[in-house]
Amino acid sequence: MPEQMLVDHVVASTGLTPAEAARVIDDVLAFHTESVEEFVRRRHAQLKTYGAKNDEIFARITQELAGRVVAAPQLSERQLRRMIYG
Known part of the structure; x- marks a missing residue:
């Protein structure tokens, strides 16, 4: 509460x-x-639902992470892929 x-x-x-x-x-x-990993996984799943491709998704997630209230560290596409696919 x-x-x-x-x-x-x-x-x-x-x-x-x-x-x-x-x-x-x-x-x-x-x-x-929400942790960075939780955010990345959630946004990836949301954007995939609407038919976005990974290249577009990773660019968008990178941009969104930079604009969060407490900005996440800058992550490479490889780091984003690891968060999603392990």
């Missing part, structure tokens, strides 16, 4: 119920605490 002051703030600023606000906060925190 997120800190009550944060829940109260989100409720006041959005009109969400306390339960909805807590769920949204938990979702955002989970997104930002």
Whole structure:
């Protein structure tokens, strides 16, 4: 359960119920605490679902990693492939 002051703030600023606000906060925190490997695997699977090819996927993931709140280290395509395929 997120800190009550944060829940109260989100409720006041959005009109969400306390339960909805807590769920949204938990979702955002989970997104930002996801490890680099979890992020790479999740995004690869998502982009594959929409028919993207690996070259395009790896370039996009590299770009997305650089823009995260806490930027991940720069990874080579080989390192990305290892995270996905082992």
